[in-house]
Amino acid sequence: MIFIASAAAAAQTPDTVLSFQEAKARVLNYNLGLLASYYDIGIAKAKVIQAKVWNNPNFIINGDMYNQETNEYFNLRSQSLWQFEQTFSWAGKHTNSVRLARIGVEMAEKQMEDVIRSLLFELGNTYSDLAALQSKEILYTQVISNYDKLMEATRKQLEVGAISNTEAIRLEAEYLDVKADALENNNEKEKVAGNLRSLLRFPQDTTFYVEQKLPLVGDEFDPVFLATQAVETRPDIQAAKINIRYQERNVKLQQSSGVPDVKFGYQPYDRGSNYIRPYHGFTTEIFLPIFDHNQGRIKQAKLSLSQSDLQFLQLENQARNDVAAAYNRYKSANAGLANYNAQFLERLKELNQSTNLNFQKRNISLLQFIDQQRIFILTNIQLIELKQRYLNNINELNFSVGQTLIDY
Numbered sequence: 037m038i039f040i041a042s043a044a045a046a047a048q049t050p051d052t053v054l055s056f057q058e059a060k061a062r063v064l065n066y067n068l069g070l071l072a073s074y075y076d077i078g079i080a081k082a083k084v085i086q087a088k089v090w091n092n093p094n095f096i097i098n099g100d101m102y103n104q105e106t107n108e109y110f111n112l113r114s115q116s117l118w119q120f121e122q123t124f125s126w127a128g129k130h131t132n133s134v135r136l137a138r139i140g141v142e143m144a145e146k147q148m149e150d151v152i153r154s155l156l157f158e159l160g161n162t163y164s165d166l167a168a169l170q171s172k173e174i175l176y177t178q179v180i181s182n183y184d185k186l187m188e189a190t191r192k193q194l195e196v197g198a199i200s201n202t203e204a205i206r207l208e209a210e211y212l213d214v215k216a217d218a219l220e221n222n223n224e225k226e227k228v229a230g231n232l233r234s235l236l237r238f239p240q241d242t243t244f245y246v247e248q249k250l251p252l253v254g255d256e257f258d259p260v261f262l263a264t265q266a267v268e269t270r271p272d273i274q275a276a277k278i279n280i281r282y283q284e285r286n287v288k289l290q291q292s293s294g295v296p297d298v299k300f301g302y303q304p305y306d307r308g309s310n311y312i313r314p315y316h317g318f319t320t321e322i323f324l325p326i327f328d329h330n331q332g333r334i335k336q337a338k339l340s341l342s343q344s345d346l347q348f349l350q351l352e353n354q355a356r357n358d359v360a361a362a363y364n365r366y367k368s369a370n371a372g373l374a375n376y377n378a379q380f381l382e383r384l385k386e387l388n389q390s391t392n393l394n395f396q397k398r399n400i401s402l403l404q405f406i407d408q409q410r411i412f413i414l415t416n417i418q419l420i421e422l423k424q425r426y427l428n429n430i431n432e433l434n435f436s437v438g439q440t441l442i443d444y
Contacts, residue, residue, distance in 0.1 A: 053245055093120055093121065095118075119303045121302075126297075129292040132289035133289060154435075159232075162228060166228045167246045175417065176217065183211045186396065273438075290334045298321070362437075366429040366432075366433050373422055387408065391404075
């Protein structure tokens with residue numbers, strides 16, 4: 037479906053194109069980094085399970101290790117004591133632990149959404165970069181093909197003296213310069229294609245052809261509304277809000293942890309260790325909070341809460357500025373594309389075709405040919421790169437707002 041021999045072949049068989057929608061669907065189902073991140077939610081839920089459970093009871097056996105009277109070791113018949121103990125937390129320690137873990141699940145879910153958001157942003161830039169490089173490759177293939185024909189005719193003209201050696205060398209130098217640019221473009225294309233293969237979890241020998249497709253955008257956007265929308269819906273900002281609740285609950289947990297646990301014990305069996313037989317004992321243990329009131333952790337939790345408030349305000353301010361900057365870049369790229377109309381591009385194409393023919397007929401000079409050939413290449417590359425920036429700006433705008441405003 038998406039495997040082809042070359043970019044040129046793909047240009048002739050558009051049904052083999054890997055669309056951006058297909059790429060998004062695949063990255064959400066096959067990207068290993070994303071699949072690994074899903075475990076963070078399961079880990080957070082497991083922490084809730086652990087926070088809910090109570091402390092295990094403790095069983096103690098106190099026996100006679102050595103009896104000097106009978107010269108016996110571990111003689112439990114003479115003296116032994118069995119005791120069961122259970123530690124109980126109070127002052128809301130157990131409740132706060134469970135609630136803190138549940139807030140951790142909410143945060144993990146929002147962080148997972150942000151991972152998806154960041155991954156789609158990376159995919160969008162990689163996809164449009166590869167589309168631009170493949171479009172340049174098609175352009176260079178076309179130009180080099182024309183040069184090949186021209187160089188063959190030039191060599192024949194050089195043999196009969198119809199063209200000077202200086203002009204032939206100058207033309208060949210220009211030809212080699214174009215091939216060098218094509219080689220550099222190909223190397224960059226292979227690098228970006230490798231990144232895309234990794235994102236989509238394709239084998240290393242997979243070849244893509246992706247499309248530089250511009251979306252139709254009819255609606256205007258209000259940047260102020262977009263900034264407000266970003267603050268309200270972006271998962272990283274929502275995670276920052278949840279983090280404030282998390283730190284508030286952690287303060288309560290640390291305060292309750294300053295209250296010591298209580299341990300109750302019961303001795304159902306006692307032989308030889310007490311003056312009363314049979315003896316059923318009851319014990320109570322509690323740490324006296326004289327030195328350690330958990331004061332350090334309480335202070336740390338309060339400072340973390342203050343820090344989370346500032347981090348949220350910073351992130352909110354950054355989000356509003358990111359949206360404004362992304363929207364301005366999107367508008368600039370959109371205005372730049374409007375300068376390239378179909379009539380101009382068609383005239384440029386016709387000029388390039390006539391330039392090759394007129395130079396072979398010697399109707400124009402070598403310098404005129406090189407100048408017009410450079411204009412043709414440069415203008416098309418500028419258009420390709422402008423489309424690339426436009427698509428990247430759309431991707432950036434979607435990322436900064438946290439929603440797909442413009443799909444393509």
